[in-house]
Amino acid sequence: MPVTRMLQQVAGQMLGRLACGCWTAGQPLRFLGTSPRQIPADANFHCASFSGTDQPRVLITGGLGQLGVGLANFLRKRFGKDNVILSDIRKPPDHIFHSGPFIYSDILDYKNLREIVVNNRVTWLFHYSALLSAVGEANVSLARAVNITGLHNILDVAAEHNLRLFVPSTIGAFGPTSPRNPTPDLCVQRPRTIYGVSKVHAELMGEYYHYRYGLDFRCLRYPGIISADSQPGGGTTDYAVQIFHDALKNGKFECNLKPSTRLPMMYIDDCLRATLEVMEAPADSLSMRTYNVNAMSFTPEDLAQEVLKHVPEFQITYNVDSVRQAIADSWPMNFDDSNARKDWGWKHDFDLPELVTTMLNFHGSDTRVAQAN
Ligand code: SER
Secondary structure, eight states: OOHHHHHHHHHHHHHSOOOOOOEETTEESOOOTTSTTOOOTTOOTTSOSSOTTSOOOEEEESTTSTTHHHHHHHHHHHHOGGGEEEEESSOOOHHHHTTSOEEEOOTTOHHHHHHHHHHTTOOEEEEOOOOOHHHHHHOHHHHHIIIIIHHHHHHHHHHHTTOEEEEEEEGGGOOTTSOOSSBOSSSOOOOOSHHHHHHHHHHHHHHHHHHHHOOEEEEEEEOEEEOSSSOOOSOTTTHHHHHHHHHHHHSEEEESSOTTOOEEEEEHHHHHHHHHHHHHSOGGGOSOSEEEOOSEEEOHHHHHHHHHTTOTTOEEEEOOOHHHHHHHHTSOSSBOOHHHHHHHOOOOOOOHHHHHHHHHHHHHHHHHHHHHO
16 A cells, blocks of 8 residues: 555544545535644545646736746646736736736735635645745745745645645755755755745645645745746846846846856746646656756856857856855755656756857847837
8 A cells, every 4th residue: 555545544543534525515524623724634635626628727826926927928828818817915017917817815814815716716826935045044034934834824725725736946945964966856955044944844844735635735846947037036046047137238247156156957948847747747657746857057157158159248257145155055066856857757958058048039139129229
């Protein structure tokens, strides 16, 4: 008998009953008293919450961060515009507001979350609200609230309403005592940032809810994500986004990490595709619920060399930020994502040369438009 099943049975016996969840007349048959959100012990979260022919109804939290709008556009192409709701606590710019459903959601307000899930018949939730590594160190109590308390609300609402839940984790979930080159899926995780600590917590809590209550929790540890049309918000890998903009605008870039700082990275198109692929993977293909995913690994020096091939006058200088450098020095240099490749067929498209060409083309057309105006 699989371990998961055994654990569920043991837990079920301990609680008096455990089996498939049936909700009668809108009420769970049984509540688990220890849960702050009254999760039914007998809910079967593996039951599909939409039939094979239906499209999922998607909610994205933290929708105005680096990845939310790109993910919404990507999913809307697949599932239809109206089936993907972007949400945030901030006011969206016009073009985002008019590109598809957008609503206010505050992940620290459980009732607000529940209302959104119920009123919109949400079945898939992508939880993108989080404070990143550098900004988290500058505001630990806010990072703790958003990244940990907020996550608890998300797990509870997902469990309560049988949602399939995606939570991104990160290279930042590893620390100085983890193997760094390469970093496997399963190894010591003792991060030294509140961001990393909160993401290890998210991985463990999500997996716990999966094994304990059957929550369909899926998690990828993203490398640094490089996006063309959206800015990251306070991460250690941000330099690898900013460099393209500055190279074309000013012909130079001041890097806040040392030239030899090697980190795993990925272009946003690969990131979004990986995310959808793991969400669509058949449950029995997932030997784990948290996977490393990777595409490439480079240093600021490598990246600058590649940019130079396209922008011959480009110059990079270094002005090291000690907080970011200490964080980067504790993170993986290379990410071992062989389990994702084996289990659900992960394969990246963008290596360093394609990344640089794509980013410079994007910003190049941008710059030309700005110059023409
Ligand atoms: N991009 C993130 C950061 O630098 C890592 O997940 O904080």
